[in-house]
Amino acid sequence: MFSTRMEKPADSFYRQLPKVELHAHLNGSLSVATMEKLISRKPHLNIQHSMTAIHKGQRRTLDECFQVFKVIHQLIDTEEDILMVAKDVIGEFAADGVKYLELRSTPREETHTGLTKRKYVETVIEAIRQCKQEDLDIEVRFLVAVDRRNGPQVAMETVKLAEDFMVSSDDVVVGLDLSGDPTVGHGKDLLPALLKAKNCGLKLALHMSEVPSQKEESELLLTLPPDRIGHGTFLHPEVGGSQSLVDKVRERNVPLELCLTSNVKGQSVPSYDKHHFLYWYKLGHPCVLCTDDKGVFSTELSQEYQLAATTFGLSREAVWTLSQQAIGCSFAPDHLKEKLRQRWVSLQAQAS
Ligand code: 6MZ
Numbered sequence: 001m002f003s004t005r006m007e008k009p010a011d012s013f014y015r016q017l018p019k020v021e022l023h024a025h026l027n028g029s030l031s032v033a034t035m036e037k038l039i040s041r042k043p044h045l046n047i048q049h050s051m052t053a054i055h056k057g058q059r060r061t062l063d064e065c066f067q068v069f070k071v072i073h074q075l076i077d078t079e080e081d082i083l084m085v086a087k088d089v090i091g092e093f094a095a096d097g098v099k100y101l102e103l104r105s106t107p108r109e110e111t112h113t114g115l116t117k118r119k120y121v122e123t124v125i126e127a128i129r130q131c132k133q134e135d136l137d138i139e140v141r142f143l144v145a146v147d148r149r150n151g152p153q154v155a156m157e158t159v160k161l162a163e164d165f166m167v168s169s170d171d172v173v174v175g176l177d178l179s180g181d182p183t184v185g186h187g188k189d190l191l192p193a194l195l196k197a198k199n200c201g202l203k204l205a206l207h208m209s210e211v212p213s214q215k216e217e218s219e220l221l222l223t224l225p226p227d228r229i230g231h232g233t234f235l236h237p238e239v240g241g242s243q244s245l246v247d248k249v250r251e252r253n254v255p256l257e258l259c260l261t262s263n264v265k266g267q268s269v270p271s272y273d274k275h276h277f278l279y280w281y282k283l284g285h286p287c288v289l290c291t292d293d294k295g296v297f298s299t300e301l302s303q304e305y306q307l308a309a310t311t312f313g314l315s316r317e318a319v320w321t322l323s324q325q326a327i328g329c330s331f332a333p334d335h336l337k338e339k340l341r342q343r344w345v346s347l348q349a350q351a352s
Pocket of ligand 1: 025026069104106145147179182207262
C-alpha cells in the first residue's frame, strides 16, 4: 500500500506570500502525486511511497536520508522521467506562491537507458523552458550539483558541463551546488573544481558545516568565498563551530540557506526552537528560508515560513521582509531582481 499522507497545508497568508526558493534538490522535491506516477511506471522495482518520504513526527538519521535518495534515483532513469519530475516540481512550487526558484540537481548517467549527464542537464533546462512557455507564474534558474561522494575528477567534469551550459542555456544555468553526504570526502580535494567554477562566472552555493566534523573544511571553503552557504548548521560557537567562522561569514556577507524541517527531521538540529535560524537572524545576517527536499521531508515553502514565524514569533511585516530579502540573495541577474522587488511591492500593497 502507498502512503498518501500529506502534512497540513500552511495558512493562506503563507501560501499567498510571494516567496523565493533557493535551496531545492530536484529529486528530493517530488510530491506524493509525482512519486505515484513514477512507481506505477516501474512496478517491478517494488518501491513504496513510505520508503521515499519522512512524515510528520518521524525522524531519520542523515545517513538514512541519503539512503532515501538512492531509492528515489532508481525510479528516475530516463529523459522522460526527468522531464516529468522537473515540470511537476516547478508547477508545485508555483502553486505554493514561489515566484523565483533555483532548482539544483546532480547530473546522472544511466547506461541501461542511454541517459547521459549532458542529456540530463538538457532535459532539466527543457522542463524549465516548457514551464515558461506554459506561462507559469514563476522564474526558474538551475544550479548544476556536484555530489561530493564522487570525488575531484567527477567534480571537475561537472564544472565543465555547467560551464558549457552557462554559455548555451540563455542564463538558465547560473551556478554550481556542492552537496551529497557530508561525512564522505573532503572539500580540500574539490577546491580546484570549485575555483574553476568561480573563475568562469558560475555562482557557488555550497553545503557547509552540515555536520560538526566539517569545521576545518568550512574554514577552507570560506577562502573562495562561496556566494551562499547551504545549512551552515554547525558554524557558530554555541554548537561547536567557532567565532572565527562566524566572523568570516559575516565579513564576506555570505547568505545562509536555512531548511528548518529538513534539519529537524534529519536530526542535525534537536528541535525547531533550537534551529540556528535564530542565531543568524538576531545578528541581522541574510538568511533565506528554503525546503531542501520538500518531497522527502514532506514540507512546502509556505510551511517553512509559517514554522519560522510561529517558532520565533515573527510578525507578518517581518515575514514579508524575510521573503523580500531573499531576492537579493538569489543568483538572478539585476534586471530580474528589480522586477521581482517591484512585484513584491505591488503584491504587498494588494494584500494590505
Ligand atoms: C546534502 C543533499 C541533501 O541531485 O538527485 N542532497 N546533500 N545534504 C542534504 N540534506 C538533507 N539533500 C539532498 O537530488 C538528490 C541529491 O541531492 C543531494 C544529495 O546528493 C542527493 O543525492 P538530485 O536532484
